[in-house]
Amino acid sequence: MRGYHRNHGADVSSDIRDIVRRSFFATHGGRSPDDVVIDDTLNEAFVAACLRELPNGAPADLNWTLLSIRKQPPGLGKITTVKRRDNHEEYIHIAEIAARHMEDKHHLTIDQVLCDPAMRQEFDAIAQSISPDVSTYLLRKAALKLRKGRQLPPERFKRIANWRTEVTRHKAKTLIANSELIPRRPGVYLFLDRTGYLYIGEAGNLRGRVEKHLDHSDRKAVARYLWDNGVTDLEIEIHAFCEDSDGNKVTCRKAYEAELIRSRKPSLNIQV
Numbered sequence: 001m002r003g004y005h006r007n008h009g010a011d012v013s014s015d016i017r018d019i020v021r022r023s024f025f026a027t028h029g030g031r032s033p034d035d036v037v038i039d040d041t042l043n044e045a046f047v048a049a050c051l052r053e054l055p056n057g058a059p060a061d062l063n064w065t066l067l068s069i070r071k072q073p074p075g076l077g078k079i080t081t082v083k084r085r086d087n088h089e090e091y092i093h094i095a096e097i098a099a100r101h102m103e104d105k106h107h108l109t110i111d112q113v114l115c116d117p118a119m120r121q122e123f124d125a126i127a128q129s130i131s132p133d134v135s136t137y138l139l140r141k142a143a144l145k146l147r148k149g150r151q152l153p154p155e156r157f158k159r160i161a162n163w164r165t166e167v168t169r170h171k172a173k174t175l176i177a178n179s180e181l182i183p184r185r186p187g188v189y190l191f192l193d194r195t196g197y198l199y200i201g202e203a204g205n206l207r208g209r210v211e212k213h214l215d216h217s218d219r220k221a222v223a224r225y226l227w228d229n230g231v232t233d234l235e236i237e238i239h240a241f242c243e244d245s246d247g248n249k250v251t252c253r254k255a256y257e258a259e260l261i262r263s264r265k266p267s268l269n270i271q272v
Contacts, residue, residue, distance in 0.1 A: 012065055012068070016054065016065065017069055019054055020050060020069060021069060022049075023046055023062075025076075026049050028046070028081075029042065030081055030082040031081060031082055032079070033067060033069075033070045034067075034144055035084075037063045037066065037067065037115060038137060038141060038144065039137055040136075040137075043059075043063070046066070047063075059116075060116035060119075063114075063115035063116075064111075064112070064115045067111060084141075086138060088138065088142040088145055090134075091131050091139065092142045092145065092146065093195065093196035094127050094134070094139060094142075095127060095139050095140075095142035095143040095145075095146060096143070096151070096152070096196070096264075097126070097127070097192055097196065097197070098126040098127035098143065099113070099146065100152075101126050104165070104167045104237075105167045109147075109152075109154075110143050110144065110146070110147050110152055111147065114140055114143070114144070120136075120140070123139075123140070123143070124136040124139065130193075130194050130235075131194065153263065155263050157255050157256055157258075158256070158259065162245075163242055163245035163246060163247045164241070164245065165239050165241055165242075166239075166240045167239055168181070168237070168238045168240070169237045169238070170236055171231075171235055171236075172191075172231040173231050175210065175214065175236060176214055176231065179207055179210075179211055182206050182210050183206055183238070184205050184208070185205075185206055185240045185241060185242075185243055185247075186202075186204050186205070186206070186240075186243070186245075186247040186253060187202070187203065187238060187241045187247060187253070188201070188203075188239040188257050188260060189202075189203065189206060189210050189236055189237065189238055190236070190237040190238075190239070190260070190264070191213075191222070191234060191235075191236055191268070192234075192235050192237065193229075193233040195267070196266075196267070197264045197265065197266040198267055199221070199222050199225075199266050199267075199268040199269055200257055200260050200261050200264065200266045201257065202253040202254055202257040204250070206240055210236060210238075213226075214226075219268070221268040222268055225268060239256075241253075
């Protein structure tokens with residue numbers, strides 16, 4: 001069964017689906033399938049119930065099967081659920097940053113990330129590094145709200161680009177101290193802080209371009225931000241392309257950059 005959760009679930013046997021269904025109804029406590037996946041206590045109980053009948057099952061696959069059953073006929077039937085009314089406004093942008101980073105790095109949807117315990121922990125670490133006072137449950141819930149509102153679509157251009165992209169993310173002060181962490185390769189860079197995405201740009205030589213911004217940016221809005229705020233909260237995400245890819249073409253890099261700007265709406269690009 002392992003590895004199945006990256007697909008759509010049609011190949012899972014009816015016996016496995018029945019076990020997952022029974023385990024959900026035995027443990028959900030009036031909560032939705034989404035909550036059973038993202039609430040650690042509920043998820044531990046659900047997975048344990050499944051493993052009693054499927055000792056070789058993988059938690060990621062069991063969780064994905066649960067979400068797949070919910071979406072496919074006949075579904076889970078009528079579920080009486082306890083409704084929570086959380087206001088995610090103050091931290092939903094943090095959930096988007098973490099979700100986008102996981103998508104870029106692992107090529108997974110947010111549902112796939114949250115189904116996998118190891119991926120969930122990585123998502124949590126990213127989100128809580130920016131907003132440590134918000135619970136992991138609420139940050140995960142906010143990411144699901146973005147997905148349900150169709151606010152996390154994959155960038156159209158990235159779905160057809162095959163440039164063997166390497167994604168890394170560092171504190172700006174770390175890169176100032178050690179610029180060798182930035183590859184001398186073509187790519188796109190994203191500036192972000194606790195408020196969300198700030199600026200997205202492209203370069204044929206990422207190290208040289210990012211160093212220029214951090215030393216004395218030639219973009220007025222970026223320079224003003226750095227003057228007013230410094231680099232304490234600034235992080236930089238690097239999307240470095242393979243050297244023999246189409247990323248060496250300025251037109252291709254700009255298309256990639258434009259698509260990221262369209263979907264992530266960095267505040268300083270609008271001002272520049």
